Amino acid sequence: MSNDISLYTLPNNQPVVFLECTTAFNALTVKEKLYAHYLSKATWNGSLITFIQTSPESPLLFALLHKIFLAETVESLKTSALAVGISEDEFTAFLVYANGFLSNAGNYKSFGDSKIIPNMPKSKFEDIVKASAAYKQQPIHLQSIWDKIKELTFSVEGKLKTLGLGDKGITTYFSSNCTAKDADLVNEFMQQKGLESYNTRCFKTSEDRIDVYEIRLASIDLGMDPKVTLPEETFKGAKFKMMRGDYSTLLKLVVENLEKASEYAANDNEKNMLKRYILHFKTGSLDEHKNGSRFWIKDKSPVIETYIGFIENYRDPAGQRGEFEGFVAMVNKEMSKKFSDLVNKAEELLPRLPWGRDFEKDEFLRPDFTSLDVLTFGGSGIPSGINIPNYDEIRQSEGFKNVSLGNVIPANMKVDVLPFLSDEDQQLMNKYRVASFEVQVGLHELLGHGSGKLLRKVDADSFNFDQSKMINPLTDKPIEKYFLKGETYDSIFGSMGSSYEECRAEAVGLYLSLDKDVLKIFGHSENGADDITYVNWLSLIWAGCAKALEMYEPSTKAWLQSHSQARYVLMRVCLEAGEDFVKIEETAPGTNLRLTVNRSKLNTVGRRAVGEFLKKLQIYKSTADYEEAKKMYHKYSDVPDSGPQPWAKWRDIVLAHKQPRKIFVQSNTIVDGDQATNVILRNYEPTFDGLVNSWVERFPTPDVSEILVELWNKDARHFDMEEIKK
DSSP states (O other): OOHHHHTTSOOTTOOEEEOOOHHHHHTSOHHHHHHHHHHHHHHHHHHHHHHHHHOTTHHHHHHHHHHHHHHSOHHHHHHHHHHTTOOHHHHHHHHHHHHHHHHTTSSBOTTTOBBOOOSSOHHHHHHHHHHSHHHHHSHHHHHHHHHHHHHHHHOOOGGGGBBOSGGGOBOSSBOTTOOHHHHHHHHHHHHHTTOOOTTEEEEEEEETTEEEEEEEEEOSOOSOOTTTOOOOEEETTEEEEEEEEETHHHHHHHHHHHHHHHTTOSSHHHHHHHHHHHHHHHHOOHHHHHHHHHHHHHSOSOSEEEEEEEEEOTTSTTSOOOEEEEEEEEEEHHHHHHHHHHHHHHHHHGGGSTTOGGGSOSSOOOOEEEEEEEEEEESSOOOSEEEEOOOHHHHHHTOOEEEEETTHHHHHOOOSOOTTSOHHHHHHHHHHHHHHHHHHHHHIIIIITTOOOOOBEEETTEESSOTTTOEETTTTEEOOOOBOTTOOHHHHHGGGHHHHHHHHHHHHHHHHTTOHHHHHHTTOOHHHHHHHHHHHHHHHHHIIIIIGGGGEETTTTEEOOHHHHHHHHHHHHHHHTOTTSEEEEEEETTTEEEEEEOGGGIIIIIHHHHHHHHHHHHHHHHTTOHHHHHHHHHHHHOOOSSSSSOHHHHHHHHHHTOOOOOEEEOOEEEEOSSOTTOEEEEOOOSSHHHHHHHHHHHSOSTHHHHHHHHHHHHHGGGSOHHHHHO
């Protein structure tokens, strides 16, 4: 395949790692294991929604692959495939594609939003499908599925390269006839009604030449409910209808298992949390999920930590709708002690941030901050840390939780060769990268996402700040901009909001990691602390240089991943600081770069540059000043093709050195049929076969495949497959 196509394939040496949680799981009581088991089942069933949210073809692709692997072992399929002329490499490529597809919950990468296609000819892929036992058992059914998706599965023409809206890419949060203009109108309507879009999708149709926007709420219940839905109305010349019942058959499976989990909950907070989540999934009421989140915040230091719902809005092109996600994990007490100490020091550390007391929350809401060993993470990808809930009114005035996914970090960071660095820097990175990243995650989640005040007009005559006295330090004038009633950070900052907020949190981590007393909290002192700080800065700047541009699409000039854009922006900020603080040069024309960071200038040039930038990030956010924020953020997000660092040209060098992201094989829990109280942890080999086997045992019957086919059939009219191919 050409180099261009190779950007969308996974190599046959794709790394696969096992997410180890055996020790933590075995330490649980029988009751705790049962609680974790049913929460995990709810999470995995709900995660099938993510396939529907990723692309029009992903639900059918899941059904096809699931049926193939359910009908026979990988070894049996391989024997049949080789018998019809498939080579060993081609069969491996088929397995690699299945691994990538399943672990990303669809055929677009969870980190980067670019498409994944099989690294083999379409005809060979089809030969494997037809050689399978599943095809022999249901030839008409499987042929029908394959015919609907075979062209889309292999195409990266035009907008099919990436997720996006209109001509920018593919999305299923909106019907295929929607554009950014439609998304803006829908956002305006929802904002006027005081509604948020986390658990919705939007499909556009037409009646009597009038645009009709159907707002679909995820719920089991169908029909209208005045507590949840709105009557049909006309807004700015278009009709708006609110419907319930999106993903209803999958949500029934989620609720069934949440109800079973509730029987084993440890306390009333957990029972009330699950009760509210169940009501949320049944009725579609976002308020019920918020209420569940309130009980979740109150459930301090549980043995089993969990969260589930339509959570992160990274992949909605409009930055409003949440992707389904859930996790179940066990608390790592040793690492959690360090995070608890960080929480205890937070009120001493927050005043060190460069934006001043007026722009900080009136009261620091002490969160629960734990390190978790993940048992189950259902969704498109596994992060290293999480700060939730994402609802403004709860985070600002009631609280939040931070979690660091402790068994994810070391599994994800085993890298031998780090391009563009000196041998000495590579050695330091390999020695201290995991430890420094634990520090960065802690600061990023707690004092990054957990800091900063949004200035609001509460009602006609009152504000949550002293309007008569407060001065904007960037303008030396009184505060002129603020959030109005009904406005949220997501509704104002839109598609830029996720990356902007990740950049703010990353900058907080860099800034505070310069303080030695912060490093002591994590057990690092003396010379080791200096190395940890240096590697933390070097690692983030290196990621902005060596990794971020993999997530940039030159044809649309779009960033495809929020964290990558954030790290690129911070790298550019550090470069702009001058004084030879950060240097990036082309050492071999067209083939290599060299990055150096002057560690002696971290506390001077580095602190000053990131501090000034961080102050602007926060003040623009606090004052809802989207226009100034956009101007600044887009300046640093630009990818120039000339100048001292021609990043558009250097992107080819970056891509030539890229390494595939690791795929995680996760465990399953199984309740022994003879002894309903005996929960078994089933682990799998970190191989392509092992991941396939984990999914087969996770979904051991064809029921879920049929549900996804049924849901695809309901949606199909809103996604013109022929139009999408063009």
